Amino acid sequence: MTAYEPSGDPGAGTGPTPGPAPVGYDAVVLAGGAARRLGGADKPGLRVGGRALLDRVLAACAGARTTVVVADPRPTARPVTWAREDPPGGGPLAALAAGLRHTTAEHVVVVSADLPFLAGPTVGRLLSVLAASDAEGALLTDVEGRDQPLVAAYRASALRRELAALARDRADRADLTGLPLRRLTGALRLTRVPDAVASFDCDTWDDIATARARIREHGHVLDEWITAAKDELGIDLDVDTGVLLDLARDAAHGVARPAAPLTTFLVGYAAGRAQGGPEAVAEAARKAAALAQRWAEEAAEAESAPAAGKPDVAPDATPDTRPDAR
Numbered sequence: 001m002t003a004y005e006p007s008g009d010p011g012a013g014t015g016p017t018p019g020p021a022p023v024g025y026d027a028v029v030l031a032g033g034a035a036r037r038l039g040g041a042d043k044p045g046l047r048v049g050g051r052a053l054l055d056r057v058l059a060a061c062a063g064a065r066t067t068v069v070v071a072d073p074r075p076t077a078r079p080v081t082w083a084r085e086d087p088p089g090g091g092p093l094a095a096l097a098a099g100l101r102h103t104t105a106e107h108v109v110v111v112s113a114d115l116p117f118l119a120g121p122t123v124g125r126l127l128s129v130l131a132a133s134d135a136e137g138a139l140l141t142d143v144e145g146r147d148q149p150l151v152a153a154y155r156a157s158a159l160r161r162e163l164a165a166l167a168r169d170r171a172d173r174a175d176l177t178g179l180p181l182r183r184l185t186g187a188l189r190l191t192r193v194p195d196a197v198a199s200f201d202c203d204t205w206d207d208i209a210t211a212r213a214r215i216r217e218h219g220h221v222l223d224e225w226i227t228a229a230k231d232e233l234g235i236d237l238d239v240d241t242g243v244l245l246d247l248a249r250d251a252a253h254g255v256a257r258p259a260a261p262l263t264t265f266l267v268g269y270a271a272g273r274a275q276g277g278p279e280a281v282a283e284a285a286r287k288a289a290a291l292a293q294r295w296a297e298e299a300a301e302a303e304s305a306p307a308a309g310k311p312d313v314a315p316d317a318t319p320d321t322r323p324d325a326r
Contacts, residue, residue, distance in 0.1 A: 027064035028099035031071035031113035090177035126153040135191040143196035254296025
């Protein structure tokens with residue numbers, strides 16, 4: 001297990017400001033381990049926040065031109081290329097070599113499939129650090145300063161060079177089975193990016209429990225839920241959640257509490273009918289918020305102003321003015 005520091009946001013760390021990947025890249029995800037400390041459980045399929053660990057990692061690498069998963073094929077939320085080391089179970093170095101054969105980009109993100117807090121900004125930061133230096137790899141370090149070579153971005157040419165050198169050294173073997181990953185990374189010029197959260201991996205059931213608890217903390221639960229819902233619904237749309245939350249609040253307070261979920265649904269439906277992106281959602285939300293504001297203003301006026309024509313006393317208190325008194 002990589003040590004976990006409870007404070008901080010997912011993807012937090014030092015380095016350039018997170019953003020889109022500065023260069024085109026491929027991704028290799030190692031997902032074929034035996035998970036012995038989990039009793040042989042299907043670790044990539046274990047769920048954190050309703051999403052399989054593998055799917056969470058694939059979402060973080062969504063910007064990759066090609067994503068290769070080294071494991072036996074399984075259903076995934078995003079399309080991938082499947083690969084397998086020969087023989088299966090040959091270890092991370094053999095798995096990396098098998099996955100790398102399916103990539104063409106010069107920059108390759110290499111990650112394991114058990115990183116619940118890995119996010120797109122972290123991937124972008126690793127690529128930014130690598131592109132801005134003469135290093136051959138940029139990897140995360142955990143809260144204790146340990147290197148995490150399976151949360152890293154590498155220059156593919158350097159990986160291929162060192163893999164070929166290792167293969168030549170093993171003239172008696174046709175594969176890289178059993179070799180530790182440090183035999184490769186020890187020969188590379190590396191730069192390091194501290195990140196106590198994104199480097200957290202799940203090796204034990206306690207790690208799984210820690211990850212599941214963290215995503216339900218106050219500062220993370222809403223973003224986690226929105227991301228999970230978008231993946232489940234097949235929606236790849238980034239919208240200003242603050243706008244929608246403000247709209248829901250206005251509809252609940254200015255109209256009626258059930259108006260909040262119904263109004264936000266109608267906004268989404270209207271944006272979908274318009275076949276728009278974030279701008280269409282924002283425009284529909286603006287119109288609905290303005291309507292809710294007008295509704296609230298009318299209700300406030302009705303409560304504060306006296307009703308027109310309302311008598312000061314009850315009609316039966318002035319019988320001489322009643323129609324039947326004549």
